[in-house]
Amino acid sequence: MREPQQERSRTTRRRLVEAAVECLAARGWHGTTVAMVAEQAGVSRGAAQHHFPTREDLVVAAVAQVGEEQLAELRKQVELLPGGTSRSEAVAEMLLNLYTGPMFRAALQLWVAASTDSKLLAVLAPLEARVGREAHRVALELLGADESRPGVRETVQATLDLARGLGLANLLTDDTRRRRRIVRQWARMLEPALAGTLPEPMGTRFL
Template sequence: MGEAVREPRQDRSRATRGRLLAAAVDCLAEVGWTGSTVSVVAERAGVSRGAAQHHFPTREDLFTAAIAYVTDERVEFLRAALPTLPPGPDRTRFVVDAIGEMYAGKLFKAALQLWVAAASDEQLRAQVLPLEARVGREAHQLTVEALGADESHPGVREAVQATLDLARGLGLANLLTDDTKRRHRVLAEWATALSAKLATLP
């Protein structure tokens, strides 16, 4: 009986924690670091401030956990968007578009707010740097695998990294205004150039 009671309680606790982390990401993306207080996040998550503080005693605890949540969600977004595809230009276009969408969405906006805040907050920066390094490594490796690229050939590693850097820059351009049409045109051109490069490899 005790086990049956404990399990639903643990489920509720996990669900509450998940709602708080999701709300923290939403707040970061929409109102920025300054506007993302524990009270605002708790209200958005539909829980009391006391419940929020039970899971995350301080604001730092909440947003440190949210950093990890953002990181995991961004990596999973990329994994889900890059299924096995046939080789050729269509595959390259899909991969480039998927990378572009990863850097144009809410998760990137939330992560960017953390970058900006971490620039002047040493404790936050200590949390952000290793997680961003991990995202960079995993995004790069997933892109290589999705493209079916061989980095032992000169220029391939740089071309893959250029894809990620281009998508990140286009994501920044999308923050203040809807830059969707221009982003799609630029990514289409890059996908054509990247596909041509990969086609020349043995």
């Protein structure tokens, strides 16, 4: 009897987590309650509150789990990439598209709410740090970057910060076409930065 119950419990949790991301992305933090997410997930309110006593618990679990799945998915896609020449553009595209979906919209609603809500901030800050570190690790791996070279760590960080900025630019309007052109240029800028073949900064050469 235990197995099916555990199974059922996992299914319930998964439904709640997915509904929470959708609800956050569509209605924002102020429009998201456990009861509303339960209804959207087709789960009883009691069962929802058994899994997630507060809405903070629910949304943080949702963003953590969906975020991890998204990064795992990215790792899988990369195995399908061609090796060699066209790889850097394909990887740049994947990374710069990372924050253009409902997952980022949901997380953004939380970040912004947390900036004016210390209770939410307390639960969100450690998660944000963990997801950020994990995204950095994945980006490093996909780019095949060697962080012992000067400037490489900052280049990988800039790639993810740029991706988040592009996620923001995609929030109110569909920014796909503009982003595609930026991806192409970014791939070109990445190559010398990661290979360590950028010219010395002008300041160092002439002063």
